[in-house]
Amino acid sequence: MELGLSLGEISSCSSRAPFSSIRDRERSMMSNNNNKGLGFCMSLNNSFNGEERSSPVQLHLLPLLPENGNSGGEACSSGQQGGSVSVRGFDVNLLPETEELLDTDVVSSPNSTTVSSFQLDFSIHRANKRDSETAGLIDIERASDEDDNALARKKLRLSKEQSAFLEESFKEHNTLNPKQKQALAKQLNLRPRQVEVWFQNRRARTKLKQTEVDCEYLKRCCETLTEENRRLQKELQDLRALKTTQPFYMQLPATTLTMCPSCERTTTTNNTNNTNTTLSVSAPTVNPIKPVPYSHTRPKFYPFSHNNNRASPQAHKSAAS
């Protein structure tokens, strides 16, 4: 199967699927006889479960990326056909020997140039890279999985384009199957491991933000309930005071004031005839506070439980085959 699949193909079949993750969908598709035997949604001609779908977020980033014939992109080892991965024109992971930046033109962090647009002029970028003082930051071994452990870990910053690309992909699905990982890595000229790590960290950040949102929500709930409790206590105190001060009530048969904890209603129980009368003095209306989900990045799968969206290795194998 052709590895050089475009991200658009991925997104076109992955959006809005009623599964918590790609893996869930993939697992479902594995058991689907309409699978067409390829085991990966990219092969399904943009249809899923028989319905044609259009992705709201197309991952065809390529037209937005600088098309610069002098970028040296053709020399990239990614093996993609001419110019289809122009992002690599300013990719930090370029092998120095494949770019014309040897010796003095050492690549540093791409973000040091404050790339503000996909229309970045690559020549400017190169000039900025030339100014970098952190010449040793280039990871020559990046393009080679075999050399992962050759050097001490050097941390690179993904370019804004790469981050944006990954972000868009994450919006579509917060987990990746091997095919998608490969495709993304190839598209961005990163190692699959880097893509995988990025998604891991992105999920962690999403969860952290969601936790903060939830925490804030619970805090507001607590405040509201405290205030409500205070109000009810005062109300109860008033009622008791009213009961003891007014002689009219003294002549009535003995009653007890009870409050239902569930419906928050105060009930008077007449001991003589054993009938209950519900007063409408309580039952305050509590303003419901709705939890605020964390923006768009909230994962469809909220990973409170461990590994609850994991695909079977079989699915991975099938997808990879």
Add this chain to the structure above:
DNA sequence: GCTCGCGTCTCGATTACATCA
């Protein structure tokens, strides 16, 4: 059918590094 070892995945926690004020 059950068990064990292996491979693979994800996660949380942490480290290490880059960047900025």
Add this chain to the structure above:
DNA sequence: TTTGATGTAATCGAGACGCGA
């Protein structure tokens, strides 16, 4: 220029699951 804070890429170890023997 130095330094502390912050963001994030990368690593580590653990747990869960599927598969084959």
